[in-house]
Amino acid sequence: QVLDTKDLQVFKVTVNGQDATFVFGEKHSFKGTPLEITLPFELGRGEEAIVKISFESSPKSSALQWFSPEQTSGKKHPFLFSQCQVEWI
Numbered sequence: 001q002v003l004d005t006k007d008l009q010v011f012k013v014t015v016n017g018q019d020a021t022f023v024f025g026e027k028h029s030f031k032g033t034p035l036e037i038t039l040p041f042e043l044g045r046g047e048e049a050i051v052k053i054s055f056e057s058s059p060k061s062s063a064l065q066w067f068s069p070e071q072t073s074g075k076k077h078p079f080l081f082s083q084c085q086v087e088w089i
Helices: none
Strands: 002-004 009-015 021-022 033-038 051-056 064-067 080-084
Touching: 009 021, 009 033
Parallel strands: none
Antiparallel strands: 002 033, 009 051, 021 033, 064 080
């Protein structure tokens, strides 16, 4: 599975609670850097998985926007969203 990133530091990836291996591909000047994730198990057609990525963004990370806790419905936690879409290859 490949995700697009830009100026992120990734610490850990898990799939359904299991550690997954990951590597960054070659950085592209304006497109970003692919994050290649290897699932720790076979995923069958129609099966779903929960992928959790522990990361840190930087001021140079484009297409990321934050809501402060006051801007969210629960008013307790900030919320990060991306203008981009996930594309599994």
